[in-house]
Structures are given as C-alpha cells and as structure tokens.
Amino acid sequence: xxxxxxxxxxxxxxxxxxxxxxxxxxxxxxxxxxxxxxxxxxxxxxxxxxxxxxxxxxxxxxxxxxxxxxxxxxxxxxxxxxxxxxxxxxxxxxxxxxxxxxxxxxxxxxxxxxxxxxxxxxxxxxxxxxxxxxxxxxxxxxxxxxxxxxxxxxxxxxxxxxxxxxxxxxxxxxxxxxxxxxxxxxxxxxxxxxxxxxxxxxxxxxxxxxxxxxxxxxxxxxxxxxxxxxxxxxxxxxxxxxxxxxxxxx
Amino acid sequence: xxxxxxxxxxxxxxxxxxxxxxxxxxxxxxxxxxxxxxxxxxxxxxxxxxxxxxxxxxxxxxxxxxxxxxxxxxxxxxxxxxxxxxxxxxxxxxxxxxxxxxxxxxxxxxxxxxxxxxxxxxxxxxxxxxxxxxxxxxxxxxxxxxxxxxxxxxxxxxxxxxxxxxxxxxxxxxxxxxxxxxxxxxxxxxxxxxxxxxxxxxxxxxxxxxxxxxxxxxxxxxxxxxxxxxxxxxxxxxxxxxxxxxxxxxxxxxxxxxxxxxxxxxxxxxxxxxxxxxxxxxxxxxxxxxxxxxxxxxxxxxxxxxxxxxxxxxxxxxxxxxxxxxxxxxxxxxxxxxxxxxxxxxxxxxxxxxxxxxxxxxxxxxxxxxxxxxxxxxxxxxxxx
Numbered sequence: 001x002x003x004x005x006x007x008x009x010x011x012x013x014x015x016x017x018x019x020x021x022x023x024x025x026x027x028x029x030x031x032x033x034x035x036x037x038x039x040x041x042x043x044x045x046x047x048x049x050x051x052x053x054x055x056x057x058x059x060x061x062x063x064x065x066x067x068x069x070x071x072x073x074x075x076x077x078x079x080x081x082x083x084x085x086x087x088x089x090x091x092x093x094x095x096x097x098x099x100x101x102x103x104x105x106x107x108x109x110x111x112x113x114x115x116x117x118x119x120x121x122x123x124x125x126x127x128x129x130x131x132x133x134x135x136x137x138x139x140x141x142x143x144x145x146x147x148x149x150x151x152x153x154x155x156x157x158x159x160x161x162x163x164x165x166x167x168x169x170x171x172x173x174x175x176x177x178x179x180x181x182x183x184x185x186x187x188x189x190x191x192x193x194x195x196x197x198x199x200x201x202x203x204x205x206x207x208x209x210x211x212x213x214x215x216x217x218x219x220x221x222x223x224x225x226x227x228x229x230x231x232x233x234x235x236x237x238x239x240x241x242x243x244x245x246x247x248x249x250x
Numbered sequence: 251x252x253x254x255x256x257x258x259x260x261x262x263x264x265x266x267x268x269x270x271x272x273x274x275x276x277x278x279x280x281x282x283x284x285x286x287x288x289x290x291x292x293x294x295x296x297x298x299x300x301x302x303x304x305x306x307x308x309x310x311x312x313x314x315x316x317x318x319x320x321x322x323x324x325x326x327x328x329x330x331x332x333x334x335x336x337x338x339x340x341x342x343x344x345x346x347x348x349x350x351x352x353x354x355x356x357x358x359x360x361x362x363x364x365x366x367x368x369x370x371x372x373x374x375x376x377x378x379x380x381x382x383x384x385x386x387x388x389x390x391x392x393x394x395x396x397x398x399x400x401x402x403x404x405x406x407x408x409x410x411x412x413x414x415x416x417x418x419x420x421x422x423x424x425x426x427x428x429x430x431x432x433x434x435x436x437x438x439x440x441x442x443x444x445x446x447x448x449x450x451x452x453x454x455x456x457x458x459x460x461x462x463x464x465x466x467x468x469x470x471x472x473x474x475x476x477x478x479x480x481x482x483x484x485x486x487x488x489x490x491x492x493x494x495x496x497x498x499x500x501x502x503x504x505x506x507x508x509x510x511x512x513x514x515x516x517x518x519x520x521x522x523x524x525x526x527x528x529x530x531x532x533x534x535x536x537x538x539x540x541x542x543x544x545x546x547x548x549x550x551x552x553x554x555x556x557x558x559x560x561x562x563x564x565x566x567x568x569x570x571x572x573x574x575x576x577x578x579x580x581x582x583x584x585x586x587x588x589x590x591x592x593x594x595x596x597x598x599x600x601x602x603x604x605x606x607x608x609x610x611x612x613x614x615x616x617x618x619x620x621x622x623x624x625x626x627x628x629x630x631x632x633x634x635x
Contacts, residue, residue, distance in 0.1 A: 014270070070256075077260065185268050188261045188298045188311050195257060 003046040003055045004110035006101055007039035009068040010121040023219040035071045038116025041176040044183040046114055047079035054148050057081050063097045065089050076194035077186035083199040088211050096211035098130035103207035117142050117175040128175040138168040142177040252314050265324045273328040280456040281604055301364025303340045308360035316556040319501035326505015330608050331456035338408045339363050341498055343370025345491035346416050350476040371412035373403040373462055381621050384428030390419035399464040410458045413438050422482050433475040433484030442467030453607030495616050496569040500552045500576035503612050507545035507580045510587040513602050517591050537586040548576040567629035574622035577612035584609050
C-alpha cells in the first residue's frame with residue numbers, strides 16, 4: 001500500500017512571530033522554518049504503517065518554493081522513502097494546493113493520503129477536506145487513532161465532547177489530530193541517508209493546475225495586548241464584578 | 251568524513267529540539283531522583299549520541315572535532331548529567347581504543363560502544379593519583395598469559411553503568427613515573443572487580459561516579475591497548491585522548507553558559523523591582539553583557555582550536571587554553587546568573603542554582619585549571635627554547 005503524505009513548510013512553533021508593520025502578513029525574514037507539527041504526525045503515522053508492514057511506500061509531498069526541499073529532507077530523514085516538491089513561488093492557498101495534490105494523486109495512485117489537520121500558520125483546516133471532495137475519496141478528519149484491515153480504515157476522530165469512530169473504504173483521506181502519535185527524532189545516520197533518497201521537483205504547469213490565489217488577505221493583526229488586571233477589596237466586590245462586568249457567572 | 255553544512259544543521263536542529271522538548275523538562279526530576287529514565291537513554295542511543303566520535307567504519311558517526319564541538323554546545327543547554335551518559339563513550343572511554351587499539355580490539359568493542367550497548371569508562375585516577383596522573387599505583391603483574399591487577403581507582407565516571415574499563419596500571423614497578431604504566435581493556439564482569447558505593451556529589455545528579463577496586467583480577471596479555479608491544483606505553487595513550495576531550499568539555503561549558511544567560515535574561519525581563527523590570531537597570535545589564543561577551547569569546551576559541559585540530563595542527567596548548575578559559579568563564583557566568591536571580595537564584599525551583607553546582611566540576615575534571623595553566627606555560631617555554 002502506498003501512502004502519500006502532503007506536508008507544509010511553516011514558521012517553527014517555537015518562534016515568536018511578528019506581524020509586518022504594514023499588516024500585510026507575518027514577517028518571515030530570518031525566521032526558523034520547520035515541518036508543520038500536524039504534518040510531522042502524519043509522516044510519523046505513515047512511517048509506523050510501513051514499519052508494521054501495512055504500507056509499502058511512503059511519499060512526502062509539498063507545494064511551495066524550492067526552500068521547502070529542506071522540510072522534505074526532514075520527512076525523508078524521519079522515514080519517508082521519496083519526496084516530491086510541486087514548486088511554485090505563488091502564495092499557494094488550500095484550494096490550489098488541493099488541486100495540485102489531486103493531479104499528483106492521479107499519477108501516484110496512493111491508497112491512503114494522510115494530511116495534518118491544519119497548518120499552524122494559516123489555521124485553515126481545509127486542504128485535506130478539499131482534496132477529499134475533489135478526488136471523491138472518503139475522509140476521516142482529526143484522527144486520534146487509525147486501524148487498517150480488509151481494505152478499510154477505521155478512524156477514531158476527536159470531536160467536541162468525545163470520540164467518534166468511522167470506517168472508510170480505501171483509498172481514503174485521513175487528517176491527523178495531535179494525539180495520534182508522538183513523532184520521533186531523526187537520527188544523524190538517517191539524516192545522512194536522507195540525502196541519498198529521491199526528491200523529484202515538478203511544476204504546477206506540468207501537472208496542469210493553476211495556483212493563482214482566489215482569496216485575498218486584507219490584513220493581519222497581532223493579538224490585542226492584554227489589559228492590566230485590577231485588585232478588588234472584598235469577596236463581595238469580586239462576585240459583583242464577575243457577575244455584572246465580566247458576566248462569567250450569573 | 252566531514253558532513254555537509256545542511257546535514258550538520260539538520261542534525262543540530264533535531265538535537266536542539268530533543269534538548270528543549272525531552273531533556274529540559276526532566277532536568278529537575280533527574281536531579282531529584284539521581285536517575286536518568288531508561289527510555290530516555292534508549293532515545294539517545296537511537297539518535298546516535300553514543301558513537302559521535304567513533305569512526306564510521308566501526309558503526310559510529312565519525313564526527314570531526316569541530317562537528318563534535320557544535321553538537322556538544324547544543325547538548326550543553328541542558329543538565330550536564332544527560333551528556334555524561336554518553337560522554338565517556340565519545341571521549342576518554344573510547345578514544346584510547348580508537349587511537350591506539352589493535353584492529354581486533356577495535357572491531358570487538360567499538361561497534362557496540364557506538365550503539366551504546368557497551369558503556370566505556372576510564373579508570374586512571376586513584377586515591378593518591380590525581381593531577382599527578384603518572385604516579386599510578388594499581389599494579390599489573392605478569393603471570394603466565396595473564397596480568398593480575400590489584401589496586402583502587404577513584405571517582406570513576408559511569409563505572410556503575412560500564413561494561414568496559416580502560417584501566418591504567420603499573421606494569422613495570424622499577425619505573426616509578428609515567429613510563430612504567432600500561433593501559434588495559436578490562437571487561438567489567440571479570441572476577442576480582444568490585445564497585446564502591448556511588449559517591450554523593452555536589453551536582454550533576456543522574457551521572458554516577460564510584461570507586462572501582464581490583465583484587466587479583468586476571469586479564470589476558472592481549473588486553474593491553476595496542477597489544478603487547480604497547481607495554482609500558484599506556485600513559486602516552488591517556489595523553490593522546492586529552493586534547494579532544496578538553497575541547498569537548500570546553501564546548502560543553504559554552505553550552506551551559508548560553509543556557510545560564512538565557513535563564514538570566516528571561517528572569518531579568520520578568521522580575522520587577524522599583525517599578526520596572528530589573529533588566530532595565532544598568533548594573534544588571536553589565537552582568538548580562540559580561541556573560542555574553544565571555545561566552546562568545548570561549549565559543550570562538552573552541553571552534554578555532556577544533557578546526558585547527560581537524561586540519562592536523564598540534565593543539566595541546568590551545569586545547570588547554572580553551573579548557574582553562576571556557577570552564578572558568580562558565581563559573582563566572584553561573585555566579586552572575588545566581589546573582590541576577592537574587593534570592594530566587596538560591597532556590598531549587600530555579601535551574602540556575604542546579605547549574606551553579608553542575609558547572610563547578612568543569613574546572614576540575616580532565617585536568618584542573620591549574621594543570622591547564624602549567625600545560626600552557628610549559629608549551630610556551632618549550633617553543634621558545
């Protein structure tokens with residue numbers, strides 16, 4: 001079984017991001033970039049499926065600039081067999097990315113496509129779902145557990161207030177939640193081996209897709225600064241304020 | 251083989267994350283329990299940390315000195331006890347074997363040391379043998395095809411965990427100094443070896459040190475590092491491992507200093523006194539600035555000396571300069587870090603109190619600061635005359 005894992009290059013989760021002064025976006029100059037953490041969970045799950053003998057090949061793919069090769073190399077070091085970069089300098093958006101991935105999937109014919117549930121930069125949580133809709137594949141989103149047997153995949157989903165388990169017929173789409181697994185650290189020997197694994201570059205043109213953005217970002221604002229707290233004189237005053245000002249109790 | 255920049259950067263990025271996400275959260279627990287969780291040690295093995303300096307031909311990573319220093323600097327950002335787990339396998343516990351061992355010895359031990367299956371430990375120091383390391387009293391007396399070892403080794407790092415000791419013992423009682431000493435590879439399971447109780451140390455809890463006592467312990471003559479022709483040449487083997495080891499400790503000191511500075515800056519910007527963050531006060535700023543400038547100076551020294559060693563230069567004097575400056579530097583940085591933290595710096599809740607104790611060892615082991623000074627001065631005088 002071939003597993004396709006789309007990943008995204010994002011600002012590292014440890015970086016304290018700064019918004020550009022003109023509010024056009026986030027300042028990316030000299031900022032450490034990494035594989036989106038949810039995508040890393042997706043890679044880890046695919047590699048575990050391979051180690052368990054369920055998957056035969058793990059292919060990592062990303063849509064982005066040539067700098068994204070760095071993140072694909074990380075995926076190869078974590079255990080992916082090969083990688084594909086769909087190279088574009090355009091500001092790719094979920095719909096465009098989903099279309100490009102659909103075109104790649106037509107060539108690859110993966111039986112399972114594992115996405116991260118969302119990227120920590122855009123927070124869209126759209127690409128996996130759009131890809132499933134475009135390809136007509138069944139989807140199990142926000143997975144905290146997956147089990148594959150008899151041409152089906154059972155996906156336990158984290159939903160508000162509990163868990164839901166769905167059974168999908170392969171080929172299928174899964175998006176990963178935080179608790180699906182804990183990704184490993186790449187060892188130096190595996191980082192060295194990753195250099196020798198194949199990394200193919202294709203263009204959106206070659207795949208016959210148009211990545212022109214259809215959504216325009218109007219402005220990006222940093223979170224509002226927290227106001228300083230106040231000190232109250234008595235319990236009665238506290239209860240009064242919680243009731244009438246903050247309106248958190250009634 | 252030197253790694254390309256991208257590969258080394260990726261490894262360092264991975265390690266940095268391992269340090270931040272896995273090791274740093276456990277520092278306090280390891281210190282309290284004096285024990286490193288076994289699953290963490292397995293993760294270190296998987297990462298290849300036990301075989302960083304062991305040649306690739308024997309299953310190690312074969313890092314250059316500069317690469318090793320860059321990696322160790324990252325590992326220095328967390329408790330030195332973690333590094334101590336694999337420290338001897340990359341340093342004094344394996345390098346004698348790497349540099350002077352016979353092919354049979356290397357292929358027997360090194361692949362297992364590279365994976366961490368065998369922990370190596372270096373047994374030179376004795377109750378009466380410290381800085382005067384050539385005055386070894388432990389004896390090795392030839393008896394048929396064997397040598398019989400008798401004596402006590404003191405403060406032996408990783409001895410409770412070790413499967414293999416590099417033991418320095420006097421094979422020629424008529425030569426009182428360093429010339430009558432040979433280095434033996436001794437399996438820890440041999441009869442006649444007992445371990446003392448773990449020493450209770452000032453810091454670095456989680457790393458274990460104890461006495462190793464040899465009583466009529468028989469080892470084959472083939473156990474001499476480099477074979478029988480290296481009889482009475484063990485001290486030269488010990489000295490050869492020192493340059494690289496001293497650079498390793500220097501890089502570790504730089505890493506610890508960086509962590510202490512991070513902690514100090516974080517505290518100083520949060521803590522307010524007289525209505526403003528203490529980081530706004532120039533006397534606090536002076537301490538931060540001195541620490542940063544000194545840590546940066548030590549870092550530049552270490553990387554320069556490491557590159558020169560990799561290029562084939564003799565760096566004994568420079569390695570001693572690095573060890574002297576970097577370890578004294580981290581002592582000052584730790585002292586300032588506690589001072590910046592004020593009363594909090596004296597409390598166990600803050601990492602700086604623990605680091606203050608941990609880094610104290612760096613000025614002592616693998617050659618005290620005073621030994622480094624004499625090595626440097628003697629080197630200068632020798633070069634002139």
